[in-house]
Amino acid sequence: SQQGEEDPQALSIQEGENATMNCSYKTSINNLQWYRQNSGRGLVHLILIRSNEREKHSGRLRVTLDTSKKSSSLLITASRAADTASYFCATDEPGANSKLTFGKGITLSVRP
Amino acid sequence: DTGVSQDPRHKITKRGQNVTFRCDPISEHNRLYWYRQTLGQGPEFLTYFQNEAQLEKSRLLSDRFSAERPKGSFSTLEIQRTEQGDSAMYLCASSLTNRIGNTIYFGEGSWLTVV
Numbered sequence: 001s002q003q004g005e006e007d008p009q010a011l012s013i014q015e016g017e018n019a020t021m022n023c024s025y026k027t028s029i030n031n032l033q034w035y036r037q038n039s040g041r042g043l044v045h046l047i048l049i050r051s052n053e054r055e056k057h058s059g060r061l062r063v064t065l066d067t068s069k070k071s072s073s074l075l076i077t078a079s080r081a082a083d084t085a086s087y088f089c090a091t092d093e094p095g096a097n098s099k100l101t102f103g104k105g106i107t108l109s110v111r112p
Numbered sequence: 113d114t115g116v117s118q119d120p121r122h123k124i125t126k127r128g129q130n131v132t133f134r135c136d137p138i139s140e141h142n143r144l145y146w147y148r149q150t151l152g153q154g155p156e157f158l159t160y161f162q163n164e165a166q167l168e169k170s171r172l173l174s175d176r177f178s179a180e181r182p183k184g185s186f187s188t189l190e191i192q193r194t195e196q197g198d199s200a201m202y203l204c205a206s207s208l209t210n211r212i213g214n215t216i217y218f219g220e221g222s223w224l225t226v227v
Contacts, residue, residue: 033216042118042203042220043155088154097167098143098207098214102154 005103006089012109019076021106023089024069030092032065033100034074037086046074046087081112114138116219118204124225125194132190133222137206144187145216146179147203148172155203161187162209194226 007022023032031050035043049056049065049072056063062075076083086107090100117136125131137144142163147155158177159169163184173179176194181187191198201221207214 035218040223042116043205043218045215045217048215090154097160097162098209098216099145099157099160099168100155100216101157104152104154 006087006106008106009104010107010109012111013079015079015081015110015112017079019079019083019108019110021074021076021087021108023072023074023103025072025089025091025101025103026070027091027093029067030094030096030098032063032072033090033092034061034063034072035088035090035102037088037105039085043088076108079108079110081110084108084110116204116206116217118202118219118222120222121220122223122225124227127196127226128193130190130192131194131224132188133202133204133224135187135189135204135206135219137185137187137204138208138217141206141208141217142184143207143209144181145205145207146187146189147205147218149201149203149221150199158189158202191224194224196226199224199226 005024033048034046037043047058047063049063060077065072086105088105090102119134145160146158149155159179161181176192179189203221205216205218207216
């Protein structure tokens with residue numbers, strides 16, 4: 001079963017704009033990870049945020065985590081055409097032995 | 113490239129045939145996972161290994177599926193008597209588990225088309 005639900009399901013923006021993607025989940029977590037997937041390719045790990053962290057940055061990426069609301073957001077600043085991809089959040093639940101549960105993903109299109 | 117590698121990348125097979133996928137995890141990673149992904153969906157967990165021991169199998173893994181990880185290094189996923197519903201991308205991932213919150217690295221996936 002899929003725990004995470006990303007929002008919106010699809011997002012289209014102009015190059016240079018910021019993209020914000022949201023993820024909600026249902027159970028307690030050890031951590032939450034965001035991945036990118038280009039069409040027909042494997043998943044590329046973007047960032048991991050632990051349950052005791054509220055915000056993390058990596059380059060143009062900013063991830064927030066609100067465990068009280070069971071939600072996370074991924075912000076991509078100054079988007080580029082190369083950011084066009086599907087983005088997934090995945091949760092690592094206590095007792096799950098690092099087995100990740102994914103949402104259905106968000107399709108991001110960045111127009112040049 | 114020292115990432116997770118999978119082989120073959122694409123496989124087209126006739127219904128009823130057997131197929132085998134291979135995964136080579138990142139060196140020294142003790143955990144290895146198999147996931148399945150269909151179009152428009154996120155990956156779904158199939159099974160995982162801690163070293164050579166298969167510790168969990170999803171109910172998605174029917175009796176026609178078998179996975180092995182001899183010697184705790186590479187892994188194989190075999191599907192016997194393939195059905196059209198098996199068409200999907202099969203993703204392998206690995207991690208080094210020595211504490212909570214380890215990054216899990218995925219390979220490029222193996223696409224299976226059953227005709």
